[in-house]
Amino acid sequence: MTKPVFILNGPNLNMLGTRETDVYGSQTLDDIADLCNDKAKTLGMIVDFRQTNDEGELVNHVQEARQGACAIILNAAAYTHTSVALHDALRMADVPIIEVHLSNVYKREEFRHKSFVSPVAQGVICGFGAQGYELALDAAAKLI
Numbered sequence: 001m002t003k004p005v006f007i008l009n010g011p012n013l014n015m016l017g018t019r020e021t022d023v024y025g026s027q028t029l030d031d032i033a034d035l036c037n038d039k040a041k042t043l044g045m046i047v048d049f050r051q052t053n054d055e056g057e058l059v060n061h062v063q064e065a066r067q068g069a070c071a072i073i074l075n076a077a078a079y080t081h082t083s084v085a086l087h088d089a090l091r092m093a094d095v096p097i098i099e100v101h102l103s104n105v106y107k108r109e110e111f112r113h114k115s116f117v118s119p120v121a122q123g124v125i126c127g128f129g130a131q132g133y134e135l136a137l138d139a140a141a142k143l144i
């Protein structure tokens with residue numbers, strides 16, 4: 001059976017659409033999950049869409065992807081900028097990794113310019129809002 005693409009979302013992304021809509025857009029995370037499922041169908045892919053506020057759980061999801069996924073699309077949110085544990089897990093993942101951010105982190109505070117994900121990612125998509133997830137699925141389809 002074909003393995004799914006894991007789409008992993010980090011802390012506070014469950015709050016999307018409720019505040020800071022000027023930065024992150026008005027779509028909820030459920031809306032983005034629907035968008036990803038629709039896009040995946042057009043590409044003949046299956047998506048396993050997850051969100052956690054817990055760093056350890058995010059690491060567990062990345063470890064699970066090693067056997068259980070064909071690629072990882074990752075918006076690690078704030079853990080992008082802080083997590084060596086996540087970086088180490090991603091180094092071991094052995095599947096293509098595409099980093100996504102809704103906002104253009106390079107137009108924002110300097111602490112958002114550092115990513116522990118980018119050095120182990122195939123590529124980075126940021127600043128295109130929810131569409132970034134669709135672009136990442138296009139990229140994943142080409143990579144696998």
Ligand code: CA2
Pocket residue numbers: 011012013015016017018019020024075076077078079080100101102103104105112
């Ligand atoms: O732009 C992105 O996708 C980010 O990964 C979002 C993170 C931020 O820490 C990264 O620097 C860039 C924050 C996600 C928090 O989401 C919220 C949603 C609604 C209200 C408040 C925060």
